[in-house]
Amino acid sequence: MDFSSAINWLTSPQMFTGPFGHHRMEFLLSHLDDPQEEFPAVLVGGTNGKGSVTVLLESIFSAGAEYQVGATVSPHLVDLTERVRFQCGQIPTHLWVQGTEALKKAVRVMEKEPSLGPPSFFELITALAFFAFRETYVDLAFVEVGLGGRLDATNVCHPEISVITNIGTDHKEILGPDKPSIAREKLGIIRPKRPLVTAERDPEIRKIFQETCDKVKAPLFFANPEDRFNVIKSTPRGHLLAIDGFENEIAFPLPGLHQLDNLAVVLEVVRLLSKNGFEISPDAICKGISQVSWPGRLQWLSGPPPILTDGAHNAEGLSSLVGFLKQFPMERPCHLVLGALKKKPVVEMAIALAQHADTLSFVPPTSPRSVEKSEFDSLISPLDPRWSWHESLESALAAGASSGSILVTGSLYLVADLLRLRGSAS
Numbered sequence: 566m567d568f569s570s571a572i573n574w575l576t577s578p579q580m581f582t583g584p585f586g587h588h589r590m591e592f593l594l595s596h597l598d599d600p601q602e603e604f605p606a607v608l609v610g611g612t613n614g615k616g617s618v619t620v621l622l623e624s625i626f627s628a629g630a631e632y633q634v635g636a637t638v639s640p641h642l643v644d645l646t647e648r649v650r651f652q653c654g655q656i657p658t659h660l661w662v663q664g665t666e667a668l669k670k671a672v673r674v675m676e677k678e679p680s681l682g683p684p685s686f687f688e689l690i691t692a693l694a695f696f697a698f699r700e701t702y703v704d705l706a707f708v709e710v711g712l713g714g715r716l717d718a719t720n721v722c723h724p725e726i727s728v729i730t731n732i733g734t735d736h737k738e739i740l741g742p743d744k745p746s747i748a749r750e751k752l753g754i755i756r757p758k759r760p761l762v763t764a765e766r767d768p769e770i771r772k773i774f775q776e777t778c779d780k781v782k783a784p785l786f787f788a789n790p791e792d793r794f795n796v797i798k799s800t801p802r803g804h805l806l807a808i809d810g811f812e813n814e815i816a817f818p819l820p821g822l823h824q825l826d827n828l829a830v831v832l833e834v835v836r837l838l839s840k841n842g843f844e845i846s847p848d849a850i851c852k853g854i855s856q857v858s859w860p861g862r863l864q865w866l867s868g869p870p871p872i873l874t875d876g877a878h879n880a881e882g883l884s885s886l887v888g889f890l891k892q893f894p895m896e897r898p899c900h901l902v903l904g905a906l907k908k909k910p911v912v913e914m915a916i917a918l919a920q921h922a923d924t925l926s927f928v929p930p931t932s933p934r935s936v937e938k939s940e941f942d943s944l945i946s947p948l949d950p951r952w953s954w955h956e957s958l959e960s961a962l963a964a965g966a967s968s969g970s971i972l973v974t975g976s977l978y979l980v981a982d983l984l985r986l987r988g989s990a991s
Contacts, residue, residue: 606706664693687718691718726837757781761784860980861980876974899924921972
């Protein structure tokens with residue numbers, strides 16, 4: 566098997582998603598000699614911000630010479646290999662091949678066993694990541710939860726610390742009808758006597774966190790930006806910060822007020838890891854913060870016209886994006902390119918974002934779950950006569966070619982289409 570064959574097999578349409586549970590994951594890992602037992606981890610869950618927290622932690626702990634670290638993030642934008650990371654880069658291609666060969670043998674057995682059935686795509690990638698982390702002798706892994714927490718494929722690792730960034734209402738059809746129900750599902754990633762860090766601010770949800778942690782004697786830490794740093798200046802490109810205990814100001818290149826919450830979580834995790842023996846130098850912390858990169862999240866692409874792209878796809882992400890646009894208005898006239906999947910708050914997106922643009926285009930992202938033309942005609946078009954449907958992203962962008970700026974948002978799948986069109990996810 567070569568690298569291309571490995572990627573093709575991992576993404577083959579024959580891989581179906583079965584019912585949630587850990588039984589398939591445990592079987593896969595047993596056939597890989599349980600790599601998850603070989604490294605400590607930080608397990609990062611939450612509705613929004615978990616990817617940002619993961620890459621920030623990875624950036625900090627790989628910035629110095631002390632540690633080799635791995636990380637998992639999802640979804641990928643341009644290339645599948647983005648999902649499994651080593652020292653802020655991709656794992657060696659031979660590990661994709663070796664891991665896939667081992668997984669393929671396990672899957673043959675699973676397909677013949679009714680109590681197991683074939684694994685999901687996410688289970689395969691998570692198992693391969695854990696295999697790669699063992700083979701690269703990582704000192705620490707930062708693992709982003711896929712969906713929920715309690716039954717997620719990642720929840721078979723052994724976290725030194727668990728993180729739940731916040732609780733929103735995404736995936737209610739799977740996780741529960743309301744925020745308390747969703748919170749209890751996500752709290753399934755905590756471990757007895759191991760810390761949980763969160764930036765959640767809802768008093769009702771914080772109470773559920775505290776009660777759940779008390780039951781298993783897990784220390785609970787609420788991360789607040791104002792306790793960790795002062796914001797000297799915020800711009801459309803990021804923030805300039807004075808962090809407590811650091812002599813020099815630090816440029817933090819992830820824009821948006823929500824990223825300040827994420828950074829506060831990260832600094833609390835760094836503090837707790839240091840107490841656990843994972844000490845990290847102040848220089849590495851500063852370097853990791855200033856060099857972090859997270860494509861597709863309030864990312865600027867050069868023009869003309871300049872393009873701002875963001876993967877806001879749920880109510881909480883939309884709220885963060887709208888807050889950013891109010892703080893830093895787009896150059897007018899602004900052309901909005903919106904694309905979304907079914908079961909997402911597309912009407913709310915269209916109403917909220919139209920107020921910040923002059924011309925409006927809708928385009929379906931590359932996904933079988935994209936909003937279709939008939940749904941656009943019935944749901945979006947009647948909202949505002951400025952809306953127009955486009956079959957391709959190229960056409961939607963061309964409609965705004967003479968604008969002062971372009972905003973592309975509504976789905977990470979649409980962001981991926983844009984970055985693919987531009988030739989990079991960096």
